[in-house]
Amino acid sequence: MLRTSPDELPNRAFQLAYFLHRERKTAAEIASRALNKLQLAATAQGKRLYYRLTGRSDTRKARSKVSMGEPHLLQRLVYVESEEYERKKELAALNSQSANGVIPARHSDLVVYFIKHMVRITARRNSFYVTLGLSRLLYNYSTPETMELYNLIIQDPDRVHDDYYYRSRKGVLLKELKERFGELLEVSKGVRGEQRWRASDNGQRHHALVAECLRWFTPWATPCVVPERFDPLNDPIKPLNFEGRQPDEEHEVEVNRIHAALHPECFVRLTAANRLAPPAERLELPRFFLGDVEGDSDDGEDDSRTPPNLSKDELKLINDLLAQEAMRRKSASTGFLRVLVDGVQRAEINVERAALAQFHVDEDAELIEVYGSDQRGALLLATHLLNLNGPRTQSLAINTEGGQRISFSVNVLQDEDGPTGAQVAVRFKETAPARVAVSGMKDLWNSVFGAQQHSFAWWKPVAAFVVLALLFAGAWWVVTNRQHKEEVVRVAPTPPSPVVPNQAPVQSPASTPEKPTHNGPQVAPSPLLAKRDPAPRERDEAFVERSLLPGTGTNTEPDEVATRGVWNRELMGKPLNEVGKVYIQVLTNNASTSELQTELQARLADGKVRSTPLDQADAALKISVRKATVSAEDTRVIVTVRAVSANGYVVWPDTRRSSSWRYVGNPRFVADQIVNDLTRAIEAARAKGH
Numbered sequence: 192m193l194r195t196s197p198d199e200l201p202n203r204a205f206q207l208a209y210f211l212h213r214e215r216k217t218a219a220e221i222a223s224r225a226l227n228k229l230q231l232a233a234t235a236q237g238k239r240l241y242y243r244l245t246g247r248s249d250t251r252k253a254r255s256k257v258s259m260g261e262p263h264l265l266q267r268l269v270y271v272e273s274e275e276y277e278r279k280k281e282l283a284a285l286n287s288q289s290a291n292g293v294i295p296a297r298h299s300d301l302v303v304y305f306i307k308h309m310v311r312i313t314a315r316r317n318s319f320y321v322t323l324g325l326s327r328l329l330y331n332y333s334t335p336e337t338m339e340l341y342n343l344i345i346q347d348p349d350r351v352h353d354d355y356y357y358r359s360r361k362g363v364l365l366k367e368l369k370e371r372f373g374e375l376l377e378v379s380k381g382v383r384g385e386q387r388w389r390a391s392d393n394g395q396r397h398h399a400l401v402a403e404c405l406r407w408f409t410p411w412a413t414p415c416v417v418p419e420r421f422d423p424l425n426d427p428i429k430p431l432n433f434e435g436r437q438p439d440e441e442h443e444v445e446v447n448r449i450h451a452a453l454h455p456e457c458f459v460r461l462t463a464a465n466r467l468a469p470p471a472e473r474l475e476l477p478r479f480f481l482g483d484v485e486g487d488s489d490d491g492e493d494d495s496r497t498p499p500n501l502s503k504d505e506l507k508l509i510n511d512l513l514a515q516e517a518m519r520r521k522s523a524s525t526g527f528l529r530v531l532v533d534g535v536q537r538a539e540i541n542v543e544r545a546a547l548a549q550f551h552v553d554e555d556a557e558l559i560e561v562y563g564s565d566q567r568g569a570l571l572l573a574t575h576l577l578n579l580n581g582p583r584t585q586s587l588a589i590n591t592e593g594g595q596r597i598s599f600s601v602n603v604l605q606d607e608d609g610p611t612g613a614q615v616a617v618r619f620k621e622t623a624p625a626r627v628a629v630s631g632m633k634d635l636w637n638s639v640f641g642a643q644q645h646s647f648a649w650w651k652p653v654a655a656f657v658v659l660a661l662l663f664a665g666a667w668w669v670v671t672n673r674q675h676k677e678e679v680v681r682v683a684p685t686p687p688s689p690v691v692p693n694q695a696p697v698q699s700p701a702s703t704p705e706k707p708t709h710n711g712p713q714v715a716p717s718p719l720l721a722k723r724d725p726a727p728r729e730r731d732e733a734f735v736e737r738s739l740l741p742g743t744g745t746n747t748e749p750d751e752v753a754t755r756g757v758w759n760r761e762l763m764g765k766p767l768n769e770v771g772k773v774y775i776q777v778l779t780n781n782a783s784t785s786e787l788q789t790e791l792q793a794r795l796a797d798g799k800v801r802s803t804p805l806d807q808a809d810a811a812l813k814i815s816v817r818k819a820t821v822s823a824e825d826t827r828v829i830v831t832v833r834a835v836s837a838n839g840y841v842v843w844p845d846t847r848r849s850s851s852w853r854y855v856g857n858p859r860f861v862a863d864q865i866v867n868d869l870t871r872a873i874e875a876a877r878a879k880g881h
Contacts, residue, residue, distance in 0.1 A: 200265055201226060201509055203411060206498035207269050210407050211303060213496055214294075215505070217276055222501075223509050225268035227516050228560075228574045231589060232264055262411040263446075267576060270311040271558055277304045281375060284481045301375065301479045302397050303404055303496075308371050310408040310453065312364065315557060316580050318344055318448035319352070320360065325452055327361050328368070328388075329401070330473040334358065339465045343423055344448045346432035355776060355811050359608070359839030362386070366762060367555055376477040378761060386762070386838065388477030398471050402455040403496065413450040417457040423464045520572060521592035523565045528572070530617050531560045538617065546619040553612050554579060561597055561617060573597040579610035596620040606851075607778045607815060607831075608839075732826070735856035735864045739844060740831065764836035765809050767845050768876035772801050773834060773869075774808035777816075783828045783858065784816040790862035799870050810834045810842055812869075819855055830854040830861050834869065843872055 204225050208218035280296035281304075288295070296304070309328060313320035322344055326337040334354050342351050352360075365386060369378060377389040391397075416430035431451060433444045451457045455470070462469060501509075528540040530548050533556060538548035552559075561573040573589050583605070588598035600616040758766040775791055777784050791814075795802035805811070812834050819827035833851040834843035844850045852868065854861045 200229075200261065201506060202501045203262070204265055204269050205501045205505070205509075207266065207407060208273060209498035210496050211269075211273050211307065212276060212280075215499070218498075219501075219505050219509065221269060221272045221276065223512050224272045225265060226509065227513055227571065228268050228272075228558075229261065229265050230513065230517070231571065231591075232268075232574045232576060264576060266408075266411055267311070267315065267557075270307060273307070281372075285375070287481075296481070298479055298481065299397065299400060301372075301481070302400055302476060305368070305372065305376075305477065305479075306401065306404040307408060309364070309368060310405075312367050312555070314408075314410070314449055314453070315576075315578075318445055318452055320364065321449050321452045323357060323360055324364050325458070327357075328364060329475070330470050331387075331475040332467065332473055336465070336467055339467075340452075340461055343428070343461050343464065344431060344451055346428060353776075353805075355774065355805055355837075356608070358837055359811075359835060362764070362838035362840070365838075369762065372479075375479050375481070377480065380761075384837075386764075388475070391476045391478040394474055394476035395471070397476060398474055400496075401474060401476070405453050405455045405458075409450055409453045410446055413446055415450070415454060415457050416447050417451050417460045419460060421460075421464055516571070517592050519565055519567065519570050523563055523570055523572075523593055525563045525572070525593075525595055525619070527564070528619060529562045529569075531562065532556050533558055540617065540619055542619050542621075548617045550615055551612055552577065552615055554610050556612075559599065559615065559617070561619075573599075575599045577601065577613070579603050579613055590622060594622045596622050607813060732857050733860050735854055735860050737855075737864065737868070738853045740851045740853050762838070763840040764838035765842075766836075766876065767834075767842040767873055768880070770800070770809040770834065770842060770873055772803040772808050773810050773812040774805045775802055776805075776811045776813045778813055779815045779817065781816065783818055784814070787814065787816050787828060787830060787858045787862060790858050791865065794862050794866045798866060800866065800873060808837075810836050816858075826857055827855060828858050828861065830865070832865055843869060845872060845876060 201222060204222035205218050208221035208225075209215065212218060212221075277296070277300075279293045280300065283293045284295035284297070284301075286295075306329065309324045310321070313324040319341060322341045323337060326332040326340055327334070332340070334357050337357060338351055338354065342348060345351065365378065369376070378386055379389045380386060414430075416428060418426070418428070421428070428451075430447045431444065433441045451461065458470060525542055528542065528548075529536050530538040530540065530550070532550075532552055537550045537552075540546060540548045556577055556579075559575045559577065560571060563570045563572050572591050572595065575587060578585065579601075581603075583603045585601040585603070586598065588596060590596050596619070598618045598620075600618070602614040603610055604612045604614065760766060773795070775788055775795075777788055791812075792802050812832060814830060814832045816828050816830050819825055819829050831851045831853055833841050836842050841850070844852055852865070854864060856864070
């Protein structure tokens with residue numbers, strides 16, 4: 192990776208912001224805000240408080256996400272800080288008038304904002320999403336062509352996903368872009384029901400602008416590693432090929448892959464190597480709807496975006512602002528903190544009571560900020576750019592100028608398609624000796640003098656509580672000792688084993704024969720066991736246990752009606768009542784999976800719901816299978832299953848979308864139960880009309 196001097200970062204941030212907005216004042220403000228957040232985010236990485244990988248057995252394929260250095264973090268922060276200014280200009284354009292000095296956005300501005308946001312939401316994930324977004328949403332390459340391009344970028348055919356995964360992930364990106372731009376663009380259906388933007392009539396005229404955008408949005412200080420000419424079958428691209436075993440070693444390789452997909456000259460070389468049409472011929476920008484403006488032109492206005500350098504005065508102003516913020520943090524006294532995720536407050540920390548905040552974030556969350564306050568108002572203390580495609584357990588910390596230590600613990604939640612969100616814990620701790628001493632004195636004062644106010648009455652409720660606790664503990668001991676065996680019978684889901692002749696007495700209540708043996712004293716069974724009538728083994732094999740596994744899927748948000756309420760067919764694809772053909776997509780590779788897949792295909796061959804190839808299916812039935820126990824005699828399997836539309840939205844279970852059904856039992860009977868449950872759910876949905 193190429194080196195970038197720290198002295199260059201303010202100018203790079205200013206130039207990128209100017210390219211986006213074409214205004215010096217706005218560019219300087221965005222650069223200042225991004226650099227201030229970079230100071231607080233980069234300090235943690237500068238102290239080598241890196242993510243720690245835990246719980247991975249196959250490190251070869253564990254990581255497909257870049258660990259970004261300061262230049263790349265600053266790029267992302269400029270994207271984040273720019274959005275507020277973009278939305279103001281878009282709103283002014285929708286109202287067809289300037290407001291509070293805000294110049295309305297033009298079509299060329301929206302082209303830039305659209306590409307910037309697409310790069311923002313894909314590059315923070317990995318090179319697969321960058322390739323997918325570029326090939327399927329900016330250019331109109333087909334899914335097989337996109338798979339060929341990604342095969343060149345990843346340099347490992349075993350890591351190329353199937354076409355259904357491409358379609359579902361494209362639906363996720365389409366959803367996020369639609370949420371960002373709302374009524375400014377429109378989604379329409381193309382060939383075979385494919386969802387795409389309503390295309391601009393003259394998007395080709397913006398080809399030069401698109402190429403310029405992609406150059407600016409390519410990760411800074413990264414080299415071009417794609418040769419001008421090469422044979423994709425015989426000439427490997429070594430800088431794109433990861434041959435190590437440790438996932439942390441793949442960071443630089445992944446940066447190279449993102450560069451290869453984004454940089455226009457490198458992308459042209461990839462398409463040429465695969466003998467595909469050049470990007471200029473496949474460009475398909477969305478049509479933007481701006482107030483009363485018709486068409487996609489900017490009436491011939493100057494659209495020069497060549498950014499100037501920071502002047503000495505502007506650079507001094509930025510440095511002064513950063514120094515002032517640092518001084519505020521050094522002198523600020525923290526008592527009450529606010530934790531924001533992407534600008535929305537998610538938690539509060541009262542450091543004098545509990546210095547911890549815990550909350551959940553969705554898969555598309557990006558930036559966590561911790562704010563305190565002083566006489567001048569809100570004061571930023573720490574930032575963390577989320578990386579949900581990295582290790583499952585992540586820990587970072589930062590020490591502010593005032594001696595406060597703020598740490599972030601992130602526990603990534605995943606399903607078979609990837610990250611679905613994360614549980615986040617933010618902790619605060621004073622480290623400055625003087626403040627630690629003051630805090631200790633406060634605690635001591637409260638514990639001593641606060642307790643004296645109740646010195647004459649405290650013992651009565653405490654004594655009563657102790658007596659009650661002892662009574663409950665004694666009762667619990669008696670009950671648990673008398674009913675221990677009964678509890679085992681009630682909760683054990685495993686069917687009783689058959690009685691083997693001449694076998695020694697079995698101690699487990701679930702398998703003890705009712706007739707006493709002659710090898711030991713006769714033991715009277717407990718009342719519960721005496722009433723139990725063990726079923727024959729054949730009936731036990733037919734028993735299937737079903738439960739609902741809750742999830743936080745990438746298509747679910749707490750307040751989103753489209754996913755938890757009314758099904759939006761335009762965005763989400765066919766609902767459950769229209770599903771008649773399913774594609775069985777296995778997510779595991781073992782003997783149990785093959786057996787269950789065979790059983791499912793047999794039951795779907797002539798039923799109301801049929802198994803079909805992927806291109807004919809209404810939904811994919813995603814299944815993962817593993818043995819219930821390691822015992823060779825136990826034929827049961829544990830199956831996780833859900834049905835997903837072509838656009839990546841869960842249609843079944845339909846009561847709690849993003850969840851999955853979990854079945855435990857013999858593969859033959861589990862397959863029966865899955866098909867029966869799915870058929871009944873579809874029939875119920877048809878009866879309701881949705």
